[in-house]
Amino acid sequence: MKGTYLGEFEEVVLLAVAIRSGEAYGATVTTEIEQQMGRSVNLGAVHSALHRLEEKGLVRSGMGGMTAERGGRSKRLYSVTATGQRALQEIRQLRNQMWDAIAQTAWT
Amino acid sequence: MKNAASPQPPRWPRYVLHWFCAPHLVDELEDDLNELFLQRVRTIGERRARHRYVRDALSLLRPSLMKRKPSNQPSIASLHSTMLQNYFKIAWRHLAHNKSFSAINITGLALGLATCLLIGLFILDELSYDRYNAKADRTVRVFFRGSMQGGKINEAHVMPPVAQALKADYPEVEEATRLRTAGAPFVSYGDKTFRDGAIAYADSNLFRVFTLPLLQGDPQTALVRPNTVVITEAMAHKYFGDESPIGKVLTIKSWNASYQVTGVMQEVPANSHFHFDLFISMASLADAKSPSWMTSEFFTYLVLPNGYDYKQLEAKLPQAVEKYIGPQLQVAMGMNMKQFRQSGNSIGLYLQPLTDIHLHANFAYDLTPPGDIRYIYIFGAIAVFMLLIACINFMNLSTAGATKRAREVGIRKVMGSVKSALVNQFLIESTLLTLIALVLAIGLVYLLLPVFNDLAGKALSLSVLKTPWLVPGLVGLTLLVGVLAGSYPAFFLSSFKPVSVLKGGKLTVGARSLGLRSSLVVFQFFISISLMVCTMVVYQQLSYIQNKKLGYNKEQVLVLPETWLLGNKEEVFRNELAQDPRVVNVSVSGFLPAGPSNSNNFFVYPETKSNQLVKTIRYDVDYDYIPVLGMQLGAGRNFSKAYGTDSTGVILNETAAHTLGWDDKALGHTISHTDNEGHKKTYQIIGVVKDFHFRSLHEPISPLVMVLSPNSGTVIAKVKTKDIAGLLASLTQKWNKLSTEAPFTYAFLDERFNDTYRAEQKTGRILSVFAGLTIFVACLGLFGLATFTAEQRTKEIGVRKVLGASVGSIIGLLSREFLKLVLIAILIATPIAWYAMNRWLQDFAYKISIEWWVFVLVGVIAVGIALLTVSFQSIKAALMNPVKSLRAE
Numbered sequence: 001m002k003g004t005y006l007g008e009f010e011e012v013v014l015l016a017v018a019i020r021s022g023e024a025y026g027a028t029v030t031t032e033i034e035q036q037m038g039r040s041v042n043l044g045a046v047h048s049a050l051h052r053l054e055e056k057g058l059v060r061s062g063m064g065g066m067t068a069e070r071g072g073r074s075k076r077l078y079s080v081t082a083t084g085q086r087a088l089q090e091i092r093q094l095r096n097q098m099w100d101a102i103a104q105t106a107w108t
Numbered sequence: 109m110k111n112a113a114s115p116q117p118p119r120w121p122r123y124v125l126h127w128f129c130a131p132h133l134v135d136e137l138e139d140d141l142n143e144l145f146l147q148r149v150r151t152i153g154e155r156r157a158r159h160r161y162v163r164d165a166l167s168l169l170r171p172s173l174m175k176r177k178p179s180n181q182p183s184i185a186s187l188h189s190t191m192l193q194n195y196f197k198i199a200w201r202h203l204a205h206n207k208s209f210s211a212i213n214i215t216g217l218a219l220g221l222a223t224c225l226l227i228g229l230f231i232l233d234e235l236s237y238d239r240y241n242a243k244a245d246r247t248v249r250v251f252f253r254g255s256m257q258g259g260k261i262n263e264a265h266v267m268p269p270v271a272q273a274l275k276a277d278y279p280e281v282e283e284a285t286r287l288r289t290a291g292a293p294f295v296s297y298g299d300k301t302f303r304d305g306a307i308a309y310a311d312s313n314l315f316r317v318f319t320l321p322l323l324q325g326d327p328q329t330a331l332v333r334p335n336t337v338v339i340t341e342a343m344a345h346k347y348f349g350d351e352s353p354i355g356k357v358l359t360i361k362s363w364n365a366s367y368q369v370t371g372v373m374q375e376v377p378a379n380s381h382f383h384f385d386l387f388i389s390m391a392s393l394a395d396a397k398s399p400s401w402m403t404s405e406f407f408t409y410l411v412l413p414n415g416y417d418y419k420q421l422e423a424k425l426p427q428a429v430e431k432y433i434g435p436q437l438q439v440a441m442g443m444n445m446k447q448f449r450q451s452g453n454s455i456g457l458y459l460q461p462l463t464d465i466h467l468h469a470n471f472a473y474d475l476t477p478p479g480d481i482r483y484i485y486i487f488g489a490i491a492v493f494m495l496l497i498a499c500i501n502f503m504n505l506s507t508a509g510a511t512k513r514a515r516e517v518g519i520r521k522v523m524g525s526v527k528s529a530l531v532n533q534f535l536i537e538s539t540l541l542t543l544i545a546l547v548l549a550i551g552l553v554y555l556l557l558p559v560f561n562d563l564a565g566k567a568l569s570l571s572v573l574k575t576p577w578l579v580p581g582l583v584g585l586t587l588l589v590g591v592l593a594g595s596y597p598a599f600f601l602s603s604f605k606p607v608s609v610l611k612g613g614k615l616t617v618g619a620r621s622l623g624l625r626s627s628l629v630v631f632q633f634f635i636s637i638s639l640m641v642c643t644m645v646v647y648q649q650l651s652y653i654q655n656k657k658l659g660y661n662k663e664q665v666l667v668l669p670e671t672w673l674l675g676n677k678e679e680v681f682r683n684e685l686a687q688d689p690r691v692v693n694v695s696v697s698g699f700l701p702a703g704p705s706n707s708n709n710f711f712v713y714p715e716t717k718s719n720q721l722v723k724t725i726r727y728d729v730d731y732d733y734i735p736v737l738g739m740q741l742g743a744g745r746n747f748s749k750a751y752g753t754d755s756t757g758v759i760l761n762e763t764a765a766h767t768l769g770w771d772d773k774a775l776g777h778t779i780s781h782t783d784n785e786g787h788k789k790t791y792q793i794i795g796v797v798k799d800f801h802f803r804s805l806h807e808p809i810s811p812l813v814m815v816l817s818p819n820s821g822t823v824i825a826k827v828k829t830k831d832i833a834g835l836l837a838s839l840t841q842k843w844n845k846l847s848t849e850a851p852f853t854y855a856f857l858d859e860r861f862n863d864t865y866r867a868e869q870k871t872g873r874i875l876s877v878f879a880g881l882t883i884f885v886a887c888l889g890l891f892g893l894a895t896f897t898a899e900q901r902t903k904e905i906g907v908r909k910v911l912g913a914s915v916g917s918i919i920g921l922l923s924r925e926f927l928k929l930v931l932i933a934i935l936i937a938t939p940i941a942w943y944a945m946n947r948w949l950q951d952f953a954y955k956i957s958i959e960w961w962v963f964v965l966v967g968v969i970a971v972g973i974a975l976l977t978v979s980f981q982s983i984k985a986a987l988m989n990p991v992k993s994l995r996a997e
Contacts, residue, residue, distance in 0.1 A: 044167025
């Protein structure tokens, strides 16, 4: 397992997978990120991030979800693993901790 | 894809994607792309959706998505030895099982490879000319070209002072050396006299220009002193045996000269543009110091600095011409260079690289008869075509016989073989076949090399020592042919779907590749037919030349070219000859319209108009010359003893009369000639001889004048006898009575004439052999295909016969489709062959026009051969008893 350091884009992708839980694959993840962030994302970047996340053990994939849309071909569905979940929570916790540490006077 | 109305993403990124990305990922990526595209068409419009599609697709081309899934199947890299053994075993069984197909393939390939080898040896030999010289890439030869009064001058040799002048004037000339031919007189040492050595005069720096190693003697000084000679090893052995040749003296009695041997050299290599056995120092030749720029007999070579473009020096040569030829022109013709040019004349010195001399030179006279780059191209093309035709046979027969291998492919695939392994297998098979063919081809080449050498006038050998490229070349050739012939069948056969071939369903593979097979057959016949047309045209042109009215009679004319050997007894011999009843007439002249001849450029002008200079050839003849050669007078009379003034008379040929502007009114006019020293001589025209061809038919007839001039050395006799052998015997006897040492030599004029066209005859013969071979190999393939079709349609033929079809109709049925292909080939070949042969004929000043019936004849022959080939099989099939073919069902 490579280091569990999570890049910014990886974090976003991981979150998108979590949001689309159950139907998370390349196209939906891309759409989700685009809608949430309001900017266009390259499919290639998403796929490559998904690969990295899988290598790090933060997501896992399985074949499934045949739809007529894809000519009856099954697709690779991603889901967040327990490690992934923990990683997201750790980041969130870290952020919160840092937010809390900011003195009120800093904004004035 | 959905329905046609819905927007479609651009197609090319998909191909790129499939090319780059790992196969186990690519479908998924593509689906994602399509889904996003459809979604975006709805949200942001089709145009931008397409744009994004491309961007996304390209963004997917990244290393992490290209990685192949590690495969557990054997790949090309891991050819197991057991698998290899199996391939060889199956290949061998397949060859042994299909004996006729294997024989056809191997024969075709062996012939193709043998042709390729022979032609390869030939071409490499031609290309290697003069490259043995260490300075070959920077040595050039000076030549002389120009035109005077429409007459072309194109000479490989230049004036005596050229070498010295260019060396003195241009610092970039590192060395300048000259060669001058000196014939092959008798050379004696003691009581040993031979005349088979070719002699040249050579400047002392010869060995600094050409790489001709000396075995004995010092190359720097060997040719410095007058009356010294360097001889080849073979000559040294012949004259001196085991004695040391250095310091010995060779004598040439006819020149009244003797030469001291100062060096022994290796033989001049066979692939040199000059071949001499004795090099006499130039200092021995008085003419070599001549300052005249009006004669040209010296082959002159310059060595230039490394990396120097000879064109630069060539661009400076007009200055030299102006500087040196200008003043002498003034003296000889009474006009300066400018006037000379203004009256439409031009002369100049040019350079040609040493390595171009053999293949790119085209001079009326050169040190050895040159090769011709066009023949290199023609033969190269033939070699490639032969090989292609043989490869096509293999492709056609393999794909036609595909049904036989289909089951094997199916089983192999089911057992886990992948496509690449099958491709490998079939390539190994075709290479194996090629290898067998190669062994046969090498055997063939060994057998045929003497014949080919005879045909091509070469001394080629298939020796690994002489041609180090041979082994790697052969390996490369085998692999190339194996892959070329095997690739299409390999991919074709390995692409069978196991399900369809193993289910035993009707295989449509044969039909699928039928189109390709047909076009390949058309291609084969196109080549064969073109070659046949070319061969026929070449032969027609040759026979046209040989039978053309030449303007003189070459039959029964005996030429004795060596009568000067008799010295003062020549006259006696001549008279004895003239008294022989079998001899009609005798003339003495070294000027002959066929074969080696004296030749004398002669500038004349009509009456007093010295600016209307005409370049003519001067023939020095006697009273009997015209009747002996059977030439016709168009006007006036022959030289005659009855007129005392004939020494100032001249006979023109019709072309000269025309060029001088008199046409048929030339009689009585005068022409003048001014020699190098400015002396003028005037001749009165007493006759006009009808044009006769005195040079090869490549060249148009040029102006010629005949003057009455005492001449000796060569006797020409018109004979009239059926007993040529008896005549020659008695002549030999007479000769031997007069001459003590020189043997009697003779030739017939028609033989000398034929020698002139030896190159063409050679080409014609080689071309016809190869044309025959190509059509043979193409027919082999056709035979194989016909066999296959007949086999495949056995049942159909059986049914047809049962239903009452006649033998004739079945033969027609089987032959028709092949005939169609041959006819298409004829249609394609006709214009192309016509064009090519027209180009070839351009080279002849006198030529045939290509007749339509040549194409018809060749077409009929091609159809006939094809029909014969096919009918053998189709008749066999048509005669078969239907019971035999149908009872299995």
